Amino acid sequence: MNYIEIKECKKGYILKGENNHKVYKDEEGNTIRGHFMIFLEGRTDVDFIGAMITSSEYNGQNILMSEEHFLTHFSEEPNHSCTITYKNSHLVPCKLVKIDEMGPFIKVGELSASGIAFVDEIVKDKGPYDWEEYLFYQKEGKF
Numbered sequence: 001m002n003y004i005e006i007k008e009c010k011k012g013y014i015l016k017g018e019n020n021h022k023v024y025k026d027e028e029g030n031t032i033r034g035h036f037m038i039f040l041e042g043r044t045d046v047d048f049i050g051a052m053i054t055s056s057e058y059n060g061q062n063i064l065m066s067e068e069h070f071l072t073h074f075s076e077e078p079n080h081s082c083t084i085t086y087k088n089s090h091l092v093p094c095k096l097v098k099i100d101e102m103g104p105f106i107k108v109g110e111l112s113a114s115g116i117a118f119v120d121e122i123v124k125d126k127g128p129y130d131w132e133e134y135l136f137y138q139k140e141g142k143f
Helices: 113-123 131-139
Strands: 013-017 036-042 048-054 077-081 096-098 105-110
Touching: 036 113, 048 113
Parallel strands: none
Antiparallel strands: 013 036, 013 105, 036 048, 048 096
């Protein structure tokens, strides 16, 4: 695995947190998968502010992205293909706090300049929140 340190990340990197990306069943038997994260800015050497990509529109709340928002090859490694590119990708519309315990992290994709601008516009005044805060505010209809 090619792990990446948070302090080495650049805005627009798409990360997979190994500990966060495990597949498991919740109490009701639903399959839960981890999610991919867009690095927006570092908070500390190990924690960061990011956004979440999902394949679910979640009752119209998540915002559909487009192919032009994703690179197919890494900008600094043009001979290496991104493993995560556009595939019915939706943005969860807020900034989220991502913590070290979700890692170690692997760089799996990268947003284009237009993808970064798109995400910035959507999340600019929304957060950062931890996941539980976001779910609470969403349930309360504040999103």
